[in-house]
Amino acid sequence: MDKEKAKEFIDNLRLFFQGVTDFNRKSRALLIKEAHDEMDDFILLCFGDLLGIPIPTTYYSLELLPLIAEDLDGWQNRMISRLYIWQEKWSDYGFDA
Amino acid sequence: MNKIIFFGGKGGVGKTTCSSSYALYEAKRGLKTLLVSTDPAHSTSDIFEKTINDTVTSIYPNLDAIEISGEKESKKYMDSVRVSLKQIVSPIIVQEINKQIDAASISPGTEEAALFDKMIEIIIEKNDEYDKIIFDTAPTGHTLRLLSLPELLGAWLDSLIQKRSKSVNLMSMALKGQKASEKELEKDEVIKVLKRRYDKVLSAKKIMMDDRQLSFIFVINAEKLPIDETVKAINILEKYNIFVSGIIVNKILPDNMKDEFWLSKKEQEQKYLKIIAKTFKEKRIFTLPLLKEDMKADNLEIIADKFAVKI
Numbered sequence: 001m002d003k004e005k006a007k008e009f010i011d012n013l014r015l016f017f018q019g020v021t022d023f024n025r026k027s028r029a030l031l032i033k034e035a036h037d038e039m040d041d042f043i044l045l046c047f048g049d050l051l052g053i054p055i056p057t058t059y060y061s062l063e064l065l066p067l068i069a070e071d072l073d074g075w076q077n078r079m080i081s082r083l084y085i086w087q088e089k090w091s092d093y094g095f096d097a
Numbered sequence: 098m099n100k101i102i103f104f105g106g107k108g109g110v111g112k113t114t115c116s117s118s119y120a121l122y123e124a125k126r127g128l129k130t131l132l133v134s135t136d137p138a139h140s141t142s143d144i145f146e147k148t149i150n151d152t153v154t155s156i157y158p159n160l161d162a163i164e165i166s167g168e169k170e171s172k173k174y175m176d177s178v179r180v181s182l183k184q185i186v187s188p189i190i191v192q193e194i195n196k197q198i199d200a201a202s203i204s205p206g207t208e209e210a211a212l213f214d215k216m217i218e219i220i221i222e223k224n225d226e227y228d229k230i231i232f233d234t235a236p237t238g239h240t241l242r243l244l245s246l247p248e249l250l251g252a253w254l255d256s257l258i259q260k261r262s263k264s265v266n267l268m269s270m271a272l273k274g275q276k277a278s279e280k281e282l283e284k285d286e287v288i289k290v291l292k293r294r295y296d297k298v299l300s301a302k303k304i305m306m307d308d309r310q311l312s313f314i315f316v317i318n319a320e321k322l323p324i325d326e327t328v329k330a331i332n333i334l335e336k337y338n339i340f341v342s343g344i345i346v347n348k349i350l351p352d353n354m355k356d357e358f359w360l361s362k363k364e365q366e367q368k369y370l371k372i373i374a375k376t377f378k379e380k381r382i383f384t385l386p387l388l389k390e391d392m393k394a395d396n397l398e399i400i401a402d403k404f405a406v407k408i
Binding site for chain 2: 024028029031032034035036038039041042045046047049050054056057058059060062063064065066067068069070072073
């Protein structure tokens with residue numbers, strides 16, 4: 001019982017400091033961006049033919065369609081507006097924050 | 098002979114004749130046999146003079162047949178995707194996405210993929226029900242593509258699973274400060290779908306590459322082009338670890354030729370038979386004669402009896 005209480009206390013303490021300081025904000029944003037980038041690559045491998053890149057396995061990616069349909073539109077826009085690779089890479093470093 | 102047997106070869110050499118009569122031979126021997134035609138231009142129903150379609154039909158005692166069609170299978174699959182789309186996604190997006198499905202239905206490779214899926218399904222599901230499963234395949238090029246699919250698909254699925262896991266891991270690190278556990282990864286719907294597909298491909302690959310479960314037999318004629326093509330095809334198949342166990346030389350001319358034209362034909366045939374014996378010396382070679390009449394249901398038994406003598 002004591003052990004559980006202590007664990008709860010430590011957890012709350014950790015959350016408190018995390019909230020007050022939020023040193024991880026920057027790294028968290030980076031991680032989320034990285035996760036989204038990875039997912040964009042994933043969709044590219046599945047539905048590249050929407051951008052005119054023939055993918056021989058399109059047939060098999062169809063069954064994933066219901067699961068990522070919501071993201072597909074946004075993804076297509078992101079891919080099409082990806083004009084300047086330098087600009088995109090520059091923003092990865094996020095000098096603004 | 099193994100349980101699963103593929104008959105392949107160049108167009109017009111007699112694949113359907115050989116596979117059908119071999120299936121008949123096994124059925125007459127008392128083995129429960131399934132004859133599967135994967136050729137988009139089906140001819141098993143013509144040769145047996147019975148209606149065979151995309152459901153298993155009994156055409157002879159102990160012998161069932163099915164003609165699988167890539168077009169129908171892909172339509173079934175796409176309809177199922179449409180249904181699950183409707184259940185999950187909002188109607189506006191469904192409309193957008195339907196375009197994507199329509200585009201896929203005409204993209205190259207779709208029918209082959211559907212055919213391959215059905216083939217795997219038959220191999221896995223009918224394995225216990227039948228003693229022999231015999232495939233009458235399409236001409237060489239088509240079949241080679243079909244059989245090389247597991248290799249391609251395996252690698253693709255593997256990289257997709259990696260990518261998705263990485264993304265889920267990164268997300269979990271951002272939100273919870275630690276990587277996603279094995280269980281969380283398994284619960285992810287996308288990974289679930291991919292894993293299911295991957296396992297299927299893997300088990301098909303295992304059966305196809307096992308030379309104690311699957312035999313591949315090439316049908317050729319004693320002529321230059323079928324021999325050349327078969328040499329190339331065997332090399333490709335063996336690169337994918339599919340072992341070719343036998344060669345059937347079909348349409349051998351009778352011995353008692355009189356006419357000058359046929360005499361020289363026969364002479365040429367003898368020459369090619371020697372070449373065949375040399376080229377395919379590690380394989381078992383059977384010969385089948387050219388019949389007086391063209392192939393029909395009642396002639397099939399004649400050929401089937403020949404198998405009984407030779408195998």
